[in-house]
Amino acid sequence: xxxxxRRRLVSRIMTAATVLAAVxxxxxxxxxxxxxVAKGVSSVNWDFFVNSPAAPGEPGGGVANAxxxxxxxxxLGALAGLPxxxxxxxxxxxxxxxxxxxxxxxxxxxxxxTPSIVVGIFAWTWMVKPMGHFSALAGGVALALxxxxxxxxxxxxxxxxxxxxxxxxxxxxxxxxxxxxxxxxVRTAWPGIMTGALVAVxxxxxxxxxxLFTALGNLNFRLDILQPMQTLSLQIYxxxxxxFEEWHRLAWGAALVLMALVLVFGLxxxxxxxxxxxxxx
Amino acid sequence: xxxxPGPERATSLSGRNTGDRVYRGALTLLALTLPxxxxxxxxxxxxxxWPSVRTFGLEFLFRSTWDPVAxxxxxxxxxxxxxxxxxxxxxIAVPLALGVAIFLTEFSPGWLRKPVASLVELLxxxxxxxxxxxxxxxxxxxxxxxxxxxxxAALGWLPFFEGVFYGNSMLAAGIILSIMILPYISSxxxxxxxxxxxxxxxxxxxxxxxxxxxVWSAVLPYxxxxxxxxxxxxxxxxxxxxxxxxxxxGNRHEISASLLQPGYTMAxxxxxxxxxxxxxxxxxxxxxxxxxxxxxxxxxxAAARLLVWRVARGSAVGSRxx
Amino acid sequence: xxAERPIxxxxxxxxxxFNGNTAVRHVTLGFPVNSVTAIIGPSGCGKSTYLRCLNRMxxxxxxxxxxxxxxxxxxxxxxxxxxxxxxxRRVGMVxxxxxxxxxxxxxxxxxxxxxxxxxxxxxxxxALVERALQRAGLWDEVQDRLQKSALALSGGQQQRLCxxxxxxxxxxxxxxxxxxxxxxxxxxxxxxxxxxxLSQEFTVVIVTHNLQQAARVSEYTAFFYLGELIEYGLTxxxxxxxxxxxxxxxxxxxxx
Numbered sequence: 001x002x003x004x005x006r007r008r009l010v011s012r013i014m015t016a017a018t019v020l021a022a023v024x025x026x027x028x029x030x031x032x033x034x035x036x037v038a039k040g041v042s043s044v045n046w047d048f049f050v051n052s053p054a055a056p057g058e059p060g061g062g063v064a065n066a067x068x069x070x071x072x073x074x075x076l077g078a079l080a081g082l083p084x085x086x087x088x089x090x091x092x093x094x095x096x097x098x099x100x101x102x103x104x105x106x107x108x109x110x111x112x113x114t115p116s117i118v119v120g121i122f123a124w125t126w127m128v129k130p131m132g133h134f135s136a137l138a139g140g141v142a143l144a145l146x147x148x149x150x151x152x153x154x155x156x157x158x159x160x161x162x163x164x165x166x167x168x169x170x171x172x173x174x175x176x177x178x179x180x181x182x183x184x185x186v187r188t189a190w191p192g193i194m195t196g197a198l199v200a201v202x203x204x205x206x207x208x209x210x211x212l213f214t215a216l217g218n219l220n221f222r223l224d225i226l227q228p229m230q231t232l233s234l235q236i237y238x239x240x241x242x243x244f245e246e247w248h249r250l251a252w253g254a255a256l257v258l259m260a261l262v263l264v265f266g267l268x269x270x271x272x273x274x275x276x277x278x279x280x281x
Numbered sequence: 282x283x284x285x286p287g288p289e290r291a292t293s294l295s296g297r298n299t300g301d302r303v304y305r306g307a308l309t310l311l312a313l314t315l316p317x318x319x320x321x322x323x324x325x326x327x328x329x330x331w332p333s334v335r336t337f338g339l340e341f342l343f344r345s346t347w348d349p350v351a352x353x354x355x356x357x358x359x360x361x362x363x364x365x366x367x368x369x370x371x372x373i374a375v376p377l378a379l380g381v382a383i384f385l386t387e388f389s390p391g392w393l394r395k396p397v398a399s400l401v402e403l404l405x406x407x408x409x410x411x412x413x414x415x416x417x418x419x420x421x422x423x424x425x426x427x428x429x430x431x432x433x434a435a436l437g438w439l440p441f442f443e444g445v446f447y448g449n450s451m452l453a454a455g456i457i458l459s460i461m462i463l464p465y466i467s468s469x470x471x472x473x474x475x476x477x478x479x480x481x482x483x484x485x486x487x488x489x490x491x492x493x494x495x496v497w498s499a500v501l502p503y504x505x506x507x508x509x510x511x512x513x514x515x516x517x518x519x520x521x522x523x524x525x526x527x528x529x530x531g532n533r534h535e536i537s538a539s540l541l542q543p544g545y546t547m548a549x550x551x552x553x554x555x556x557x558x559x560x561x562x563x564x565x566x567x568x569x570x571x572x573x574x575x576x577x578x579x580x581x582x583a584a585a586r587l588l589v590w591r592v593a594r595g596s597a598v599g600s601r602x603x
Numbered sequence: 604x605x606a607e608r609p610i611x612x613x614x615x616x617x618x619x620x621f622n623g624n625t626a627v628r629h630v631t632l633g634f635p636v637n638s639v640t641a642i643i644g645p646s647g648c649g650k651s652t653y654l655r656c657l658n659r660m661x662x663x664x665x666x667x668x669x670x671x672x673x674x675x676x677x678x679x680x681x682x683x684x685x686x687x688x689x690x691x692r693r694v695g696m697v698x699x700x701x702x703x704x705x706x707x708x709x710x711x712x713x714x715x716x717x718x719x720x721x722x723x724x725x726x727x728x729x730a731l732v733e734r735a736l737q738r739a740g741l742w743d744e745v746q747d748r749l750q751k752s753a754l755a756l757s758g759g760q761q762q763r764l765c766x767x768x769x770x771x772x773x774x775x776x777x778x779x780x781x782x783x784x785x786x787x788x789x790x791x792x793x794x795x796x797x798x799x800x801l802s803q804e805f806t807v808v809i810v811t812h813n814l815q816q817a818a819r820v821s822e823y824t825a826f827f828y829l830g831e832l833i834e835y836g837l838t839x840x841x842x843x844x845x846x847x848x849x850x851x852x853x854x855x856x857x858x859x
Contacts, residue, residue: 021380087311113582115521174692206408
């Protein structure tokens, strides 16, 4: 009987330990979000959104340039990355039984695990160095390469989910292969593909490392994509590691705005109507 | 109804599907972008790292001098720092992540499952630079005032906790990394545990096992390969993580046994010095670090993929984190 | 009997294979113009595979192959110059489960086949959609919600929608692969009535495992067993006086 008691006690303790683990995992999240709001909200006002940074050490200034820069560079990344990722994903779903597809799939997984700083080096090597200067465009290329493998795999998954019976029905109706693929399979999977795309956009919106020596950052308001440009993430990095009290305050404000931006994309992804299939499989 | 126009009845059977060829060709080109990008990454790294590889040879990996003035470069402190910070992160994150995964699949009441899982996965949505910011202004002061003093009082005689604690340190980097990789390990482990057939635990329970014994003796052994895969995947993430580590680790080219001392990682070295490297050899040395980092993460990720392939079927792990 | 009427579609020594395994063996069979032919037999007898050879859907499966000939109006549909996409516009098909396209409205579902054919004017499409829905007996039920999703329809309605979609481009042959397998009795009756009406204009081939259904809707019946055609003839004769003992055993319910 004591053995029985001990076993039950161990079971109880270990169950409690897993509960504790869950609590400990959630605590940092609450702390980080709490601090973001507590320390960031006081910086966020009208000036913060419409002004570019003040001279170092001086009070005031905002992140208007960084917000616009983030949107431009993320937009460039999405513009270049989404068509490639979605196209490659459709290829894998439609023709994905040959050796080449196996390679593409494996490469997508390798690229997915590649550190973003290495992707930054890639963009520097092939964009910044040949052009001779840092640019928002190079940053966009780096972000595009980060999102391509993610979008490829989610697109493939979503197109594969479309019931075979639907594509068969289209073929039996005299649809050609490409029309069946685009008009039936991709169209049916489109909400899911968009969800994957938005998740990928949310991820690259917060990236810093691949922009350090591509977009570089810029203290002024610039719209020329062939010149260095600021993003929220770069600004947070510079301000957080800088010596001024005022900068730290602005860093928290910028972090709050960046987090909100990422969450907006994330929520949009979640509520992008998911693909619905009436057919049992 | 008789007057309705009839459709033009197709009377021929012939015709070519050029559209299909164009479509397939275009998609093939887009798919080709991925292998091309991989080759471009690898080629760029090799080409630009070559001066350093030729000058220093294998010694680059074992030397601890990093002197841009004398043009002598060795990556040992960064390589070691990368490994130590990542292992420290695993040490903290793995038990927590497994606990979370087990709690969510085995013990949690149904209504709590989704909110807890979403909150933990939300950790993966926080940008690295925000972790860094929080680490600098919240975590480090917290360590200084509440964690390090008792730690030294209890374990100060160990070499791991020697020296003065300035804040930026291996310990701070390891802790922030552990928080960052936790959602990846826990969500993949959870998928692995969910894939364990219910019959496994039912059989154990039918034999009179307690709920924990069923988990420990039936569920975990069944999913052990996948769980190892999840851990290796977390390791891959930790090895390549850049911003938060750069902001917290102290960036010092020295090897120290003490976790309270500053260190360096490969990713942090690239982030800090790349834009400022003035000589060709300095840049080449940074490229070689990039090459090593790339090689290591590719290997680790490939290993993780092979382990979790059956369960996660190579899906973009963590993409559900948002 | 069968030979007296013109033949729309026929097969000569047609065999079908999956990865080298024979699913259909040496079937020679003809389908007269404007008739309903039922193909019956126990599951796994190759009747569905045979049907899928008639519009070249079989070849879409991994490891599929055929030998022999299939002639539509005396043209070999497996001849090298034949485009299977063109062929399938002339040989329509309805499947076991209803397969409305979920992203399209009721109208667009029926118009789908017309639009890929090209050459139809907008107004014509509307008229042809209406006619197809009327012939499928669905017009009265859906005319006021043509722009709604097809998924809101009942299973039986969805299947009639699929019939409307298949007949809208006016194929010469209509293949039905167990079209009532997933329907309730009421839906089944509607489809069966529809099949008989359709034989006024189309050459209909229906695969079914339901003998009563074959007896009710078809003029001719072919009995398949283990991939081979065992017996073919007028439905009435085959059900009252089968020649082959295996046919007799099957229709009297002794196996299958």
